[in-house]
Amino acid sequence: NAGVMQNPRHLVRRRGQEARLRCSPMKGHSHVYWYRQLPEEGLKFMVYLQKENIIDESGMPKERFSAEFPKEGPSILRIQQVVRGDSAAYFCASSPAAGGYEQYFGPGTRLTVT
Amino acid sequence: SQQGEEDPQALSIQEGENATMNCSYKTSINNLQWYRQNSGRGLVHLILIRSNEREKHSGRLRVTLDTSKKSSSLLITASRAADTASYFCATDVNNDMRFGAGTRLTVKP
Numbered sequence: 001n002a003g004v005m006q007n008p009r010h011l012v013r014r015r016g017q018e019a020r021l022r023c024s025p026m027k028g029h030s031h032v033y034w035y036r037q038l039p040e041e042g043l044k045f046m047v048y049l050q051k052e053n054i055i056d057e058s059g060m061p062k063e064r065f066s067a068e069f070p071k072e073g074p075s076i077l078r079i080q081q082v083v084r085g086d087s088a089a090y091f092c093a094s095s096p097a098a099g100g101y102e103q104y105f106g107p108g109t110r111l112t113v114t
Numbered sequence: 115s116q117q118g119e120e121d122p123q124a125l126s127i128q129e130g131e132n133a134t135m136n137c138s139y140k141t142s143i144n145n146l147q148w149y150r151q152n153s154g155r156g157l158v159h160l161i162l163i164r165s166n167e168r169e170k171h172s173g174r175l176r177v178t179l180d181t182s183k184k185s186s187s188l189l190i191t192a193s194r195a196a197d198t199a200s201y202f203c204a205t206d207v208n209n210d211m212r213f214g215a216g217t218r219l220t221v222k223p
Binding site: 004 | 156157158159204212216
């Protein structure tokens, strides 16, 4: 059973470009979480999605950031018009259900904005 | 928003010693989890303790939870150099996970 997959592992974008980060949850998991980690800091929750629904996006910046988890295919975290401050590691995690379940983390996507 | 806060921020010990990390949080929780992150890697789940539990063991790990003080501790006994990593506590509040900034543990051989 493959773990949580994220791609790309490393992404370089120039300021103003768009970044698309993909997350394929573990088989059988319908809950996906996105986190951002700035250098030397802890994880910060961004958004929690269930298939086709955004459950909680309280941690996501209001502008330029969006997330989706379609019925088919991976979850996508999209950052439009990237700025240098968006440079970070973005981790996604999945769980089989809500509440009280372990979250399984992917290896992360390291975004660098030049 | 952030919920758990780990203490200390950094800890350096000799191999064989015990390492204790603490986590405090603000609101009522369903459960609390500890994760480990090796440099540049994703997080690995270590242990989950539910709000009605007080102590849990897993190998060399011992976790305690005091809901009256809104705090938890992670004890690693007989530490090894391979335990060098960052350790995060995460609180489950109404199905949302919130992480602290982590404790960076260095175990010197």
